[in-house]
Amino acid sequence: MSDTRAIARQILTEQVLDATSIDEIHVARKALRAWIEAHPDEREMLRDAFEQLAQMEEIAEAQTVGRAG
């Protein structure tokens, strides 16, 4: 596995773990899907990243509804 790929994966992981707003979460999820499509051998290893995105999305959506209400 190349260093470039490892660095790119680390950047992607940071993007996923840092995402808090709805926009950031959507962008991170898109990036994660694109990565997995390009590297299907890593799907099972990275799948749990979707967990935190789903959690953060639940929080962000609740806050959006709260602000709107």
Added chain:
Amino acid sequence: MEPLLAGKLFKAIRHDPSMFSQVFAANESVAWPNGPDLCPDVLIWGGVPPVECTATPLPLTNNPVRVPLWYYHSMETDEARTHREIGKVLEIVCDITGLTSNWNGVLMLVENAEFRGRKPFSCSIEVASDLVQTVDRWPTMIHEALHAVSAGYSSNDYQAFRGWEEGVVEKLQRLIRPIVISRLGISPEESIWQQRENLHPYNDYIDALEEVRKALGIAGDGDERQFYIRLLGIPIKDRPGLLLGMGYQRDKLPRTPFVRAFSAASAVLTRRPF
């Protein structure tokens, strides 16, 4: 159940044990290769269903048809089986950690889920439906069960200190998994999960927590497990304070390396630049 296998259709099944043993669950009842099957009503009523719709089925204990346990398990839906399995995993997790579950008993199998599992803040548990037939479900169930016993699992704390939750839960999942698996009486190879964990997205969190644990001079094995159980047992927002306090209370601990390790870890775990 011989009386229920009357007639020409069941003749071979009735007389040939090897044919009888080819039975399988189908359409909420049992069937055999090449067509013979039993009407579900026959199993429920122990014969022909009564004419009166107010009648109640015989209690299972008195039912003349001795339906074996495997039959009921084979008839379970994925949801019912997964629910039972999560309940069992949770029971073991509570026993190991000494913590109380806040799972509300609701399990949802999510079709086409991108995640493996998650625990919404409503205290239900969601599991990807494609996972429940695979051996991959066990680490996910243990992970979600640990969220279920995590103290103060709230959206506010999770948002601000998510690494302190996901890192602790995932590390503890890996530490207690062999015990849980053993108590469940199943024996999959640990290596199939370990390989997947090499690139796990929460490894950054785990590495950060491990740096602090080592800086505190807490050894591996049982002490390591207790370290993470202790963290899981207090509200997420109080976890950084607990470790900081432990660092300052240890007389012989070199202060500077600990503070460095804690500060660097804290930045990773709270997702704030150091």
